[in-house]
Every structure is written in structure tokens, then in C-alpha cells.
Amino acid sequence: MKILLFTVLAIVLYYLIRKAYKNTKDIVINKVKINEESTKGHSPKLNILQLSDLHLENISISPAELYEKLKDEPIDLIALTGDFLDRKRTIPKLVPYLKIMNQLNAKHGIYAVLGNHDYILQHHNLQTLIGTLKRYNCKVLQNENDVIFVQGKPVNIIGIDDFSTNRSSLEASYAGIKPGTNLVLTHDPNIVLHMKKYHFDYLLAGHFHGGQICYPKAYHLVKMGKLARMNIIKGFHMLDGKPFYINEGLGQTGVNIRIGSRPEITLHELSLAVADNKTLTAI
Secondary structure, eight states, X not given: OHHHHXXXXXXXXXXXXXXXXXXXXXXXXXXXXXXXXXXXXXXXXEEEEEEOOOOGGGBSSOHHHHHHHHTTSOOSEEEEESOOOSOGGGHHHHHHHHHHHHHTOOTTOEEEEOOTTGGGSOHHHHXXXXXXXXXXXXXXXXXXEEEXXXXXXXXXXXXXXXXXXXXOOHHHHTTTOOSSEEEEEOSOGGGGGGOTTSOOSEEEEOOSGGGSBOSSSOGGGGGGOHHHHTTOOXXXXXXXXXXEEEOOOSBOSSSSOOBSOOOEEEEEEEEXXXXXXXXXXXX
């Protein structure tokens, strides 16, 4: 009887693990429209492709598959919100993905910020990762900003370095900002809890993987900051009237399974007129 019970439990466990692994291949493409109602469709739009948490040691999609999913999408800007990898030997694996991103021909380029796993690399290895990103036309923002113009309207791309490893500097990130639309890229979304005095029109982050393993909630995330304890771990949210989005990521850490979450590609359509005539500097 015990042997039969053990066999049944083993079969059930095998089935659940197999299904959880298959979930890592079930990629969701989410499309989000921001400020469309307030602008009534008459303003310039910035189409943003967000990829986050590739975790190339356990990524869910090949470069060729990624291209096939995105080749027909209108993409003006690519935002990479951290956690590319955490091992030196994985850096060459990043190159084919970067080549594909360049083939998508985003007219305003590729912007990247680093995450806590990227900072596991140190010194020369970290610089190799950053150098690889830059060599393939990624602008890596470490507490700094850049500006692009969409039909003559300025958009400030603000890259805030990783909050979870105490590398964020809001003052440096916003230094020299001029009036325009503020698009913030960062890895750990918990930074939004400290941005009451810093304006953004939209903020993109990752970090939580949507829980990755939710049973039924992602209780293991409680140590990852106040947002996780509030069960704000994925998707679209508002704080102090400002919108932000938490991407579930394309890769996995630890065990290569997902339960109650899916790998995510996000396409954001940001209407820009909402930021007209605002002075979006920080104090």
C-alpha cells in the first residue's frame, strides 16, 4: 500500500513539475496603452518594447523566436529593465539577442538599466557585460538620463540604477532634466515608493518575475520590499497619480519553472501630450 501511495505521489509530482516547466515556454505578449483616453488619440505616441529579467541561464525563448514574435510590431524604442545574467560565462549568450533587437530597427534606439543579478558580476566582468551592451547599440543608463524627440516633443529617458543593491540615486538620475515627458527605466520597482518628489509620466520595471512560483501567492517575495508585501508584483499600477508597470520577465532564477506566472514581453503605447507644458524637474 505504501509503495502504491509513493508511486502515485511521484507521478503527480512529476506531472506538476513538467507542467511548471512547460509554463516557462508559454510566453505572453501584453499590450498596454497609456494616457490614450486623456489625449483622445490626437497626440504623438511612443511605442516601447520592454524586455526584462532575461536571466540568460534560464531564458524561455531563443533569439529567432523572439524576432518572429516581434518583427511585425511597431517599435520606436526598446527598454531593457535589468537582470540579463549573473555568470561571466553567459555573457556571449547575450550577443544573439542583442543582434535581434538591432534588427527590430527601433527608431529611437535601445536603452538598458542593470539589475541586482547583473551586479553579481564584479570589476572586469561587469565592465565586459556593460561593454557588450554598448557594443550592440544599447545606451546603458546608471543614474543618468538622455533625451529623445518624438514628432518634436521631448521625452526624457531616465535610468535609475538598481534599488535593491543600494545603487539608486534619484538626484543624479534626474540631474539636468528639462520639461518633457519623463519615462523612467529601472529594475526594482520599490523605488517608486521614494519618488513622491520626482515626477514621472510612466515607469517601467521588472525584478519580481510575477512571483515566478505562486502558491497561491508569492509568499517568498515578502523580503523583496514593501511592494511585494502589498502584492504589487506584476502588471500596471498607479501611485500618487503616476503610472508604472512591472514586467514578469523572460527568464527564471533558481528552479527553471513557473507556477501562476508566465514569461512576458510587453508592448507599451505611450501617448505624449499629457506631459505638455509641465516642468518635470525634481528637487
